[in-house]
Amino acid sequence: MRREFFHMHTVRYDECDCNGVLTPSAFLRYMQDIAALDAEDAQLSGNGYWVVKRTFITFTAPIAIHTQLALKTYGLGFSRVTAKRGYEAHLADEPQSEPIIAAHTLWVYVDPRGRPTRMPERTAQIWLPDGPLAPPPDESFPTTPAGTPETTTAVVRFSEIDLMRHLNNASAVEMLDNAAWEAYASAGITPDAAKFDPLHYDIEYVDSPLFGDELTIQSWLHPLPTTGQECIRHQQITRAGKVMVRAHSRWLWRA
Template sequence: MPQCQMSKEYALDIGHIDGRGIARPSAVIDFMQDLATRHAGEMGLSEKVMENNGFWVLSRLKYRLNRPLHSYETVRLTTWPRQIKGASWYRDFTFEAEDGVIGSAVTMWAIVNAETHRLLRPKALGISFEDQIVGEPEMLKAIHAEHLQPCFDRVVRYSDIDVNHHLNNVKAVDILSDAFGLEDDETRWVSQMQVNYLSETTCGTTLTLARGTGADDALCVAALDGERENVQAEVVFSEL
């Protein structure tokens, strides 16, 4: 494993699970985001970002799980910063439970100036480290959805907003998940999911959720503000 890493255990409680007693996709992403934030702080990176009037932005993520996470189960996440690619910061994860390693994930982050909203390159802020590449690392690409068809509208409200007064990353995944159709087919669960955060979404915005297809006929869901896709996901299901 890499030299610079951090691990933490997370217990799935009643607020993380769906009606079948397994973790919602948003719970998985909540754990990933929390651990990444904690590790960046421990590394002293968050302080450097704040000194330069910047803030972290999660731009893309992808996870794969071999099996669902169950209610009141404890899962151990480990994360490490993989490498800096231009303005993008890649961070990798593993998931472990009592039965061993059950999944992996990758996230891509950027640093944005709080006033201008321009990207800040990490190396320009004095942030650098040796690459920590394990196995065959995945690069997160754009999601190309075809034949998007509107499903329903959803207004972004108070409980959806983060400290930057934008749609919270985890809440965005809950909103996208409502378009997966899992309430009509409880035999499936989300074993793989990629999310791309494309544009900021503010309180009061009416999002149109739409479904389409992506690579290898995977399900694609997008949340649109007018004709602009603000956040999108590509999902692979497995049978329970």
Template sequence: MEQNEIKTRRFDFTYSVRFDEVDLFGYLTPASASRYMQDIARRDAAGVELPEGFNWLAKRTLIDFNRPIPACANLQTVTFPIGFSRVTAQRAYEFRLEGDNASLPAIKARTLWVYVDAKGHPARIPPEASEIWLPNGAQPQLNDPAWLPFPATAPLETNGSVLFSRLDILAHMNNTAYFEMLDDAGWGALMAAGISPLNPSGALLPLHYDIEYMNIAEFGDALTILNWFSPTPSHATEFERLQQIRQRDGLVARARSRWRWLKQG
């Protein structure tokens, strides 16, 4: 091994896509992909002994969907660290369809995790954690893209709330549940514009997802989701969806995603 070669801990696991993890078009949903990411990160972290009461909270997740994942597919998934700061760890994920020899993974993603104490406050990551995941020493994190201003035009508004089924063990809305709320809100906005998911002319597939968690949503919180589309989805095969989840006057999360219609028949 060359002296400047970076050694990282890689952890892999194979998932079989269940029917309840795909949408009505038959493909893996962004929420399901994020659950795999959360699960494999937990499996990897289970091999590293951390102080009791401390936990990881997602701060920002970026996902590229390069190919649709059908139900019953076997997904060979790997996760590995990118870099550490004093209180954050950036982790990468790659999903490959079993038997697919393409150089580009079907899904490629990364998440910035914040290490927190029992009260939810950011805490210093134990040195032994970075030593296990990056034996050659901590590496710099990748710079996530800057957020551009949201449109000044009036958004399409939808409403939701934090249901019991969306809570995690910290009594917060789980980071994977945000994807479901955003996608439900996106379809609610499209329905208001006269576009139904039951349209038999094609399937709507995600291409990219970027979500940043700004604040904590708890059980029973009433939330407003603001939705913008560019261009109008009914007039293009690919469009961008911008969203904000707001609680009263505060911003809970913001997201930018790209989608395309896959023509069928």
């Protein structure tokens, strides 16, 4: 039987958007927190650290401020240097129901110099004691759309870096969401008139921007959203022309 770790959390005011709904970046922070709590509880040893390479999140419904959530994480598979971890968020008063958010993340174990290295001995056995499983494959990342993207710029600020001095995964998604809203605003779509609910987020972390790096965010927003319809955002964060982060997300403009 696989190891599962549970944690309760109440959605805070500062984790919601202007409509009082939990943001994707806030849920990414939940994922970071529960993964760290799980590793601490398992007393995982080693002098390396884990970095995220790709994350998938599926949202089945908006989550309002002050909602109590039962969070769960577990191992899905391991290789010598990678681990795939699953996550679920359930309404606290319906813990056996289908998850309101489901996600999984591919992690890579790296040494103090940031190079992939073999994970601590018996790591896989902690989470999958019945026997190790290879990480299940993910689908290929969607191709970059044709056409000229909307562009904006950003600089990695102190509040956006993590313990490894890299741009935090959740901070990268905040950059992407802010860039999309800048593009929407230029087309006359503002938060006063539009409410977007996330449906799915696929984020690939190709490289790690550092404090002070000057970044360009490119956004292909097709189709331009309309009330009651789904829309797609294909975005990437680049540094000096090199892709650092790329994301493909689906949203619903809720009437």
